[in-house]
Amino acid sequence: MSIIQQEPICALATAPGVGAIAVIRVSGTGAIEIVNRIFKGKNLTKVATHTVHFGQIMQGDTTLDEVLAAVFHSPKSFTKEDTVEISCHGSSYVINTLLKTLMAEGCRLANPGEFTQRAFLNGQFDLVQAEAVADLIEADSAAAHQTAINQLRGGFSHLLGELREQLIHFASLVELELDFGEEDVEFADREDLKALIAQIQAQLFPLIQSFDAGNAIKEGIPVAIIGQPNVGKSTLLNALLKEERAIVSDIAGTTRDAIEDTLVLKGMKFRFIDTAGIRQTDDHVEGIGIKKSKMALEKARLVVLMYENKAERDYLEELLSQTDMNGKHLFWVKNKADISDKAIAPTDILISAKTGLGIQDLEEKLVNVASEKKQGDTVLTNLRHFDLLQKTNAALEEVLNGLNMGITGDFLAQDIRLALHHLGELTGTITTDDLLKNIFGRFCIGK
Structure with missing residues (x-):
């Protein structure tokens, strides 16, 4: 070049x-x-x-x-x-x-x-590595830094390049068939093409599925602190952050809104959300806060469920039965262990948010689970990459459908070209001025 x-x-x-x-x-x-x-x-x-x-x-x-x-x-x-x-x-x-x-x-x-x-x-x-430069500048945790470094070094780009080269090989064979249309010849073995697409999709699926984990590494893993009023949620948030971030009061319903702050634990960034106590109420403002609490519960990847007694734990169990908890990891936390150190279940975590007892144990369990949820070195952290890989996969599905239906080579070539186009957009082999302006316009001036 x-x-x-x-x-x-x-x-x-x-x-x-x-x-x-x-x-x-x-x-x-x-x-x-x-x-x-x-x-x-x-x-x-x-x-x-x-x-x-x-x-x-x-x-x-x-x-x-x-x-x-x-x-x-x-x-x-x-x-x-x-x-x-x-x-x-x-x-x-x-x-x-x-x-x-x-x-x-x-x-x-x-x-x-x-x-x-x-x-x-x-x-x-390439364009993926260029975007990793911005991610590296903005990295505020060891995990986000490592993810950006891996992309900057070209691991993700190398994988995408290999997939694209394999597709280009078959696309060229299909295109060659079009030049000999009247002679009814096949240069591209259809079964080999099916096997290649299955192989490519097997590599695309983990990348697409890694987006939630990758985005959490970049933005912070969302952790919702859920419980009834006065159970100690705000005190726990303050204890984790080691500062008076949330108002603590003996009056039930003090927290009317979701309070959010970030904390880095052992190189991993967490986004803790202290929510309004969930209960039945006629107070309109408190009701809005409780609605936000349920929204935070739905969006969180990790959920800290705080209780003081069996009745409160049973109430939370009922709440969970009405919520889609797929993909979430739950931490049952018995608070006020300085007063009563008997948990309902042996796997529950005993803490005292007031004295700090058990807080370190909770932190270690959060880090361990978050580490398990990391899916290898190559993860998606960029919405543009996620969108284009989904489009690539959809185009490959059309190729497979076409192969199963026995469509002609010209339509088959069109679907393969579309998959190649999306991969090219991802790495920057295919670009537009508007795309470059949108990507690089988010950088700082001197970079």
């Missing part, structure tokens, strides 16, 4: 705000020459790639800052263009003045995600 050297762009690559050091990235046609015109030190146009040089940024005869300039020659840079990364002091005045100086020398300010978009267009990585 030939390298596209586009117009020079510049942007702050580090987080905005005052800090010790800031990095400004310059990339594109003449990037090294532009920086060299305002750099006092070595001649940057004559230095080797991947070298760092100390010098001064000049505004005419005035020194703006002392900096380090890292030089990267095309194609050995992130964008595969000529690139210079300037490490300056983190003063907002220095940053803004340096950017204005670069713009006066011929740069323009980069659009969101434009550096990564140029890297994609120049073949540095």
